Amino acid sequence: MAGSSIGTVFKVTTWGESHGAGIGAVVDGCPAGLPLDEEYIQTYLDRRKPGGRDFSTPRKEEDKVKILSGVFEGKTTGTPISLMIENTSQRSGDYGNLATTWRPGHADYGFDVKYGFRDYRGGGRSSGRETAARVAAGAVAMRILEQYGIEVHAWVSAIGPVVCDPDRFDADELQRNPFSMPDAQAAAKAEAYLKELMLEKDSTGSEVTCIATGVPAGIGEPVFDKLDARLGQAIFSIGAVKAVEIGDGKAVVRARGSENNDPFRIRNGKVVKTTNHAGGILGGISDGSDILIRASFKPTPSIFQEQQTVNRDHEEVDLAIKGRHDPVIGPRAAVVVEMMTAMTLADLLLIRMTNRLD
Amino acid sequence: MAGSSIGTVFKVTTWGESHGAGIGAVVDGCPAGLPLDEEYIQTYLDRRKPGGRDFSTPRKEEDKVKILSGVFEGKTTGTPISLMIENTSQRSGDYGNLATTWRPGHADYGFDVKYGFRDYRGGGRSSGRETAARVAAGAVAMRILEQYGIEVHAWVSAIGPVVCDPDRFDADELQRNPFSMPDAQAAAKAEAYLKELMLEKDSTGSEVTCIATGVPAGIGEPVFDKLDARLGQAIFSIGAVKAVEIGDGKAVVRARGSENNDPFRIRNGKVVKTTNHAGGILGGISDGSDILIRASFKPTPSIFQEQQTVNRDHEEVDLAIKGRHDPVIGPRAAVVVEMMTAMTLADLLLIRMTNRLD
């Protein structure tokens, strides 16, 4: 099992490399009768597109999704939904020494050791491009969540030292700047910072924050399929993620129980928590509050500075990566975090249907 | 699927509640021919035992493991290994209002919503006691890793504001203090801090650090079963974990690519990385360096202060939890982090055998 499937009931399998015929996903286990068309899925894919300007790779993929199966007369049929995105702008193939030299910060070395060789074109299977297939599949999960009034939203909350101020959170701002930041001031600072980095042929880390609202209590299974455990796998499966936090995350180390415990109260006849340090998950099961997730992305490993590395002949060499690469990963990855969250919730929501017979 | 199994080839299923007949694990897919006996497994279980003194719950479980199947004449047979630990000190049953009142910071509410009721004795299935079964199963994984020269070690690196100094790391110290801290000065400070907290009827968060050495390059599958993704699920499946970090973890947000990328070099004829910001995983695949993991544990939610909460009748009530509870989770959880790491590595090591035919 090359690990290309995720989920138990709502099961997503992705395939494809950066430079083959295309990439795609098969979504198995989607309930029948949901409205679904290519336009709906495309909306999400478009959010993953290179943002334009100087800050993201100008490769002009159209990333047009096609539904190849599983939808009939505008509705899901309950059978597998095959989604495909053709690779339209395959470079003609001058990869220089990338076939034989291991890029620092990339999976090249691991692939070569593991499989004996690798598809070195554009990162092959570990290209960020693989995530487009996840976004397409995640859109199907979103359709399920919509039926339950669940929304999932992710944005960039930090780029290097530039951190968004929650008090300035403005959802409209997300479309206005190329960084998916909800804070115009932070976005302006991030822009300046990135320009500086690009002059220095360098890149920066970033943080993505994700919130799921409307998730009912009772989602997630008690032990290994805890909601946070499944989110942990889903979010860490996105390349470049080095930390995942739920609720207060890393800050809990210094917290006291008396402040970290969220009191339950009754508001308008409903059970609520008056705080949400837990990020909506207690004992692996949703508690009815918002699910709060943060993911830390490492800096883009492809930088234009000369780097020390080694090649397949075990010679030490210097490598200068060419081409164009985003200097920061978060802005294009935010929608991927959103989608991995959506898939996880959809799967556990369906499993939850089987928890009781009544 | 109540989510009680983890792993694809090396597959662990746990069962049991705090106060039933016992708890246990079934390990399926362990290769045949490995030496295994109860003493070996017991060594790990003993590390999970209440540390004694004032700092951990004095429930005197013996936690003696029995091997019920899968081992013949001292060797694993390739068939399922059933491990059982009897519950010997079941309290006679005065749980007061815990049957009807939801403890803040616990899964009680989620369980009640999900299943309609719950086994309220001692936390039921979401009791920390369930982890004893994981430790027993993890010991089997350790036996596999030993054959490859892989070691996994975890310790407490922070308790509240008290942080171990890596420069004072002393492995021998781990057995000397009840906190599994490798730094005697930090342990002394932690002791003082915990005493203070206990007077205040409070608890604190903590951090566990885990390292796996000797892991060959090439472990982990490219997409959803990335080594870090699978570790993410495994570590988050431990109750009370709110953040998981690999390598530099959360610090990557502020890092630059030029400093975060680990250069490859040749040392003694072997490929090495001269730094290890990546924590031994690139693109989801091990790179031959040490695997570095950190887990942030929230403060013990069972505190003796009176807390605001709600009961099954949706009445607001005040709850004062009785009994004895550890004021910090990390010291007893360190070995659990170690074991979840070991299971994950063992599974992906076995899967790796199928990556090539030669």
Add this chain to the structure above:
Amino acid sequence: MAGSSIGTVFKVTTWGESHGAGIGAVVDGCPAGLPLDEEYIQTYLDRRKPGGRDFSTPRKEEDKVKILSGVFEGKTTGTPISLMIENTSQRSGDYGNLATTWRPGHADYGFDVKYGFRDYRGGGRSSGRETAARVAAGAVAMRILEQYGIEVHAWVSAIGPVVCDPDRFDADELQRNPFSMPDAQAAAKAEAYLKELMLEKDSTGSEVTCIATGVPAGIGEPVFDKLDARLGQAIFSIGAVKAVEIGDGKAVVRARGSENNDPFRIRNGKVVKTTNHAGGILGGISDGSDILIRASFKPTPSIFQEQQTVNRDHEEVDLAIKGRHDPVIGPRAAVVVEMMTAMTLADLLLIRMTNRLD
């Protein structure tokens, strides 16, 4: 994965050998709130017991099941149900040359090649005794099916040349003869035949027929998890089964479409089929008719005649198996067929809940 688990949502894992501490099963994914106790499960286990008299192995196992977890105050909690049956009558251990000699018709040779050695005591993991754990787990599945008005019944329909006459089918007869045959005349003939075989130190094949009534239409998934495909795996996983048939089974080879197609009609306002050649499954999905299954069991391979075989040193030897062995497998296996059917239906019933959101 040593293949000791079956099912997707309702998932059963069995463990144990003939001569270890015991055998057992973990049932994960059982919905919460079902009434369950040891007495209920025991009813099924008792049906698997050696029938007594001369026709089955006189090993006096009590086969008393214990529920170790997952049930609280008489109801399933939604967490894993651990079931254990202790091995009480372990023979003291003179297995003669069975440790080194491969019994014809048994898995001994395969085990030795596969694992390098095997637990040779009483058949080890491939002992018929393993099926007791399945029966215990299957009883839990039966509890689920009961809630839907589904019943599953199996009986012996043939022993060697002696075939039950459907026109003489008498359910009460099943308890009266030691062969689980529903036809008294056939049972009498079978008794005579088996006596003759035992004098000749020989054994015979047999056939088990199973019917599931009350199964609603719509159970089973379209492609690889067709109801008949999943039943195929479940029934063939019982040792000694060499053929599985659904509905008319093997007879369809000679049938014509015009006679094999079952017409749909309306009776009392409901859709019915006026015949049931399909055995209740069309295109892998239940059609609302009775599910009809037949399993062909080979003759007991342990016979007392001297047989030609080979030992671990690759020497040709003659083997005379000692001890006592049933001369026919069907009578004790009927309840196992019933239970594997029940598990399969329970799993697919739960999965079916996720087919639509409304």
Add this chain to the structure above:
Amino acid sequence: MAGSSIGTVFKVTTWGESHGAGIGAVVDGCPAGLPLDEEYIQTYLDRRKPGGRDFSTPRKEEDKVKILSGVFEGKTTGTPISLMIENTSQRSGDYGNLATTWRPGHADYGFDVKYGFRDYRGGGRSSGRETAARVAAGAVAMRILEQYGIEVHAWVSAIGPVVCDPDRFDADELQRNPFSMPDAQAAAKAEAYLKELMLEKDSTGSEVTCIATGVPAGIGEPVFDKLDARLGQAIFSIGAVKAVEIGDGKAVVRARGSENNDPFRIRNGKVVKTTNHAGGILGGISDGSDILIRASFKPTPSIFQEQQTVNRDHEEVDLAIKGRHDPVIGPRAAVVVEMMTAMTLADLLLIRMTNRLD
């Protein structure tokens, strides 16, 4: 989980309906480094093509397979292999009353009950056309088996009352007649029989026999993933199969142990069985002999006679199916049986690699 995946390590997911954009398969877990190209796969697909003449449906699909991912420079990369076959001859869409009327012998009714509606074009997901995707995926499995010297061959052994004589088995004959029969005399009789049936607007059942040679001993896991159990699922997952037999199959019911047990002997220094009643599988594990499988296919349910049935409004109606349909399923299904066998063997061969560490 809509059940569209099969296998644990070598995992195949199929997608697609008769009349969408196409059908396809994703093969995950194929080892790296195997030579693979479209021509190789096409060879197998061509065997599934309508045989021509009067005996199979004249729909002129080209069934040209495309490899969309997972192969680089002629070799598998270890990442998912996406295979697609476009649907080129979609009928323009007069399905008459098939949208609302349930064809006897088909899954229509089950689909409607299960999902609320169905893609009624050409059988939708339960069309025989789905098996083309399996054949493409199975070809990849065949590549793996080749490395071990394993061959899998299937043919039609009976059409209605016409049974091939094993003594006249002639492999060359398989390509000469349109029925995939290895016996020219039987093929001639089958032709006469089918002509007669077609005049009567009727169809017939058939039997496919499959043999796998070169399978080493030790393949298959002891309990639920027995080789025969996994074959049982795989073969029953092919539409229209109503019986699966291993070795002597159904004949074992009448057999005696003394004749059914295959003696082990040493020939040329190797362990062999002098007979093969077991069909190469003992206790669920391969024994080094040929694997022998038989599948019974029901008559094509689409016949041109008027049939009694019911429509979605629960009205009794008469249905006359139009179009062209094969009067017998076996000839085109033989290669599918072969391929499901190959996938099963490939998966269990890879799992077998993890049975021991040495």
